[in-house]
Amino acid sequence: MRLARALGERGQAATVINADSAQVYADLAVLSARPSAEEMQGVPHRLFGEWDGVQSCSAADWAVRARQVIAEVHEAGGVPILVGGTGLYLRTLLDGIAPVPQIDPEVRAAVRALPTDAAYAGLLAEDPERAAVLAATDTTRIARALEVVRSTGQPLAHWQARKEGGIGHLVQLHPLIMLSRRDALYERCDRRFAQMLRHGAIAEVERLLARRLDPALPVMRAIGVPEIAAYLRGECPLEEAESRGSQATRNYAKRQYTWLRHQPPADWPRIERDDFTIQDVFATLLRH
Numbered sequence: 001m002r003l004a005r006a007l008g009e010r011g012q013a014a015t016v017i018n019a020d021s022a023q024v025y026a027d028l029a030v031l032s033a034r035p036s037a038e039e040m041q042g043v044p045h046r047l048f049g050e051w052d053g054v055q056s057c058s059a060a061d062w063a064v065r066a067r068q069v070i071a072e073v074h075e076a077g078g079v080p081i082l083v084g085g086t087g088l089y090l091r092t093l094l095d096g097i098a099p100v101p102q103i104d105p106e107v108r109a110a111v112r113a114l115p116t117d118a119a120y121a122g123l124l125a126e127d128p129e130r131a132a133v134l135a136a137t138d139t140t141r142i143a144r145a146l147e148v149v150r151s152t153g154q155p156l157a158h159w160q161a162r163k164e165g166g167i168g169h170l171v172q173l174h175p176l177i178m179l180s181r182r183d184a185l186y187e188r189c190d191r192r193f194a195q196m197l198r199h200g201a202i203a204e205v206e207r208l209l210a211r212r213l214d215p216a217l218p219v220m221r222a223i224g225v226p227e228i229a230a231y232l233r234g235e236c237p238l239e240e241a242e243s244r245g246s247q248a249t250r251n252y253a254k255r256q257y258t259w260l261r262h263q264p265p266a267d268w269p270r271i272e273r274d275d276f277t278i279q280d281v282f283a284t285l286l287r288h
Contacts, residue, residue, distance in 0.1 A: 012078065015073045016044070017047055019090055020083075021062075026053065032222065053213060053219030054211070054219075062092070087260070095163055098162060100159045101151070123142055123145055123146045129157060177260050180274055184274070208225060227241045
């Protein structure tokens with residue numbers, strides 16, 4: 001918001017665009033910490049809460065909408081500000097996505113029914129290159145790689161080499177990776193989850209459970225939902241649900257932290273403190 005306000009003071013209308021895979025869902029206002037109208041401070045915010053939880057929002061789905069919104073903002077003479085920590089979303093938008101053909105439903109069902117060790121053994125035999133970079137317990141990625149090679153006859157790397165739809169080469173980027181101190185970050189994770197429980201998270205999960213959605217949907221697996229659902233079903237006390245939710249939040253923050261330190265281009269600026277000046281960091285952008 002500091003950047004958006006600074007741009008506004010210079011006559012450049014900014015639009016904040018969500019790139020967080022939880023904040024896209026209308027059902028997760030509290031548990032995703034979606035910004036309130038007051039926090040938006042009159043600045044347009046897009047792609048927040050635009051998907052109903054019954055519909056999975058893949059990285060490809062999000063990237064299609066993000067490209068549209070970015071184009072709209074540019075056409076209006078504004079500046080799009082992408083925020084959020086879902087690396088796959090950002091990579092898909094900037095680099096494109098592998099054009100993997102639609103997976104045969106029978107192949108997908110057969111692969112997803114396999115125990116993880118059997119699926120990994122199959123992947124070792126049919127796509128050893130991919131198997132070599134995956135942990136033997138990574139159920140989701142193993143299943144994805146195996147269903148691709150069995151359905152298309154080509155390994156996942158074949159399709160990933162043909163990425164299409166990325167806009168990274170078409171736009172001028174002003175990236176900033178913000179890395180708070182880990183101890184402060186983890187403390188905020190604990191405080192945030194406790195605040196969520198006091199300010200509507202339990203009721204939010206109650207509404208989700210009442211919809212009887214498929215437990216495999218992303219909205220049902222979002223951090224906090226399984227933990228609070230267990231409490232609502234009487235499987236654990238609230239204190240335990242809070243402890244589990246806080247730990248899950250810290251684990252996710254740790255993964256994000258690691259990804260942001262190593263995956264983006266080395267020349268993207270990284271700030272590892274909280275006391276920075278927007279004018280210094282975005283000096284080139286604010287001069288335009």
